Amino acid sequence: MIGSKRVRDELAVRQLYARQAQAIDGGQAEAWARTFTVDGEFRSETYPAPVIGWHDLAEFARDFTRAAALQGEVHRHWMNALAFEHIDRKTARAKFYLAVLAADSSSSRILRHVLVDDELARDRRGWLVRIRIVRADRPVVVGGGPR
Structure with missing residues (x-):
């Protein structure tokens, strides 16, 4: 039973991420914001300041869509290599790679x-992002440093 619950939760988190990507890529800013908790946080090295709460998250998503449109492009989020772990019944952690594509x-x-x-929280609606931390992908240094 424990294994099937973990599988169900991991599938639910994968669906959360699919809904997130399709919402922000499709210009559905409020829908994207509501995949976070009410006080959810988005912190990224690729943006100047943290974004906290549904209102600011929705505005962030609108800005993302506007920026792509101004460039005559669509931007797509492609997520892969999900690692999911339960912390307790209502909290989980997920890590994944994300490529943002322009077309x-x-x-x-x-x-x-x-x-x-991501730190995820479960409520009556299912899994939501409580805190998202985004880091730039950097080369891994092996054996004491670059040569």
Whole structure:
């Protein structure tokens, strides 16, 4: 039974991330914001300041959509390599890789590749992001430093 609950929760978290990506990429700012807790936090090295709470998260998502439109592009979030672990019944942690892609009518490119570390909370609506920390992807240094 414990294994099936873990599998159900991991599948629910994967669906959360799919809904998040499709909401922000589709210009549904409020829907994206509501995949976070009411006081949810988005902290990223790739943006100048933390974004906290539904109102500011929705505005952040609107800005994301506007920026892509101004460049004549669509931006897409591509998530992969999810590692999920329960902390307790109502808290979990998830880490994954995220590529943000840009596409226009003739080409596509990777805008950035980052590492995402989420603290998740479960409420009556299911799993939500409480705190998201986004770090720029950097080379791993092995054996005492660069040569």
